[in-house]
Amino acid sequence: MILITTAGNVGSEAARLLVERHVPVRVLVRDSGKAKALADAGAQIAVGDLEVPESIDEAMAGVSAVVLVSPGIPAQELNVVASAARAGVEHVVKATNKASADSPIARRRGQTEIEAGLAASGLPHTLLRSNAYMQNTLALAPVIAKTSSFGSSAGKGLVGMVDARDVGAVAAEIAASPGGHSGKTYWLSGPELISNYDVAAVLSELLGRTVTYREISFDENKNAMINAGVPEAIAEQNAQAFSLTAQGDAEWVSEDVHSILGRPASSYQQFATDYASAFS
Ligand SMILES: NC(=O)c1ccc[n+]([C@@H]2O[C@H](COP(=O)([O-])OP(=O)(O)OC[C@H]3O[C@@H](n4cnc5c(N)ncnc54)[C@H](OP(=O)(O)O)[C@@H]3O)[C@@H](O)[C@H]2O)c1
DSSP: EEESSOSHOOOOOOHHHHTTOOOOEEEEOOGGGGHHEEEEHHEEEEOOOOOOOOOOHHHHTTOOOEESSSOOOOOHHHHHHHHHHHTTEEEEEEEEEETTTOOOSSSHHHHHHHHHHHHTTTOOOOEEEEEEEEGGGGHHHHHHHHEEEEEEEETTTBOOOOOOOHHHHHHHHHHHOOOOTTTTTTEOSSSOOHHHHHHHHHHHHHHTTOOEEOOOHHHHHHHHHTTTTTTTTHHHHHHHHHHHHHHHTTOOOOSSHHHHSOOOOHHHHHHHTTTTTHOO
């Protein structure tokens, strides 16, 4: 049995692919109503909360491998690590970011803390260190629908954006066959470096009208996210990440998706086509 700790972008795709491969999979969710499609497909659903260790222990029964993916709050993910260690789990696949202890971005420091806890647990594990998810651009859909334009403080920064479904596919592959992946860190990216100007060009072609990208300041970007309903602390961290992007922080691609899945990583064009209804 493989346990996937949440059913967001990465977890739901990993679960879907494991079900497709007839690998027994259980997904921990707070609200079973949101996991109906996965349940209908054949995944087991465990209702729980990463804040509640007892609920994680219940979901961990009979589990051999864990896909550890969540918003990345250290106390919550360390609850999972402790539960997995108690249960004698054989492998943990951990979704993470460009974590470092001295990052200006709190969530990257948080991931460092989780990675250290995972290492200290002695559990065999694999880290999936991903570039920015293409799914982040879905947050732009409402403003694009209204104004045919979007702004960001990422400037002209290039990003090896990765489809979170590819991250889910890599997690599923490693969780199902962990041999040889223990102790490894994979850097997951899309196939190419793109800027927000390229995102605008792809969306213009897809929507059949011109979508314009505007370079805006850190404060403008942070306030726009707050006005769109993003909590202030998250808006601050997103804007910090965009500032780093403008300086080249996300300007990297790797072949790891291709080498693990045996097929190229998905392009932004493919992603936008698949999510056309969300953008239009
Ligand atoms: N976004 C990026 O560009 C990016 C890049 C690199 C790495 N990452 C990493 O990817 C991870 C996020 O993956 P994702 O995009 O798949 O996540 P996501 O789509 O944001 O989904 C998060 C899921 O966590 C669930 N959740 C939140 N709090 C919970 C709790 N206390 N107990 C149980 N479930 C809870 C949410 O469920 P509800 O529906 O109940 O809220 C949601 O299904 C993070 O570790 C992040 O650092 C992200």
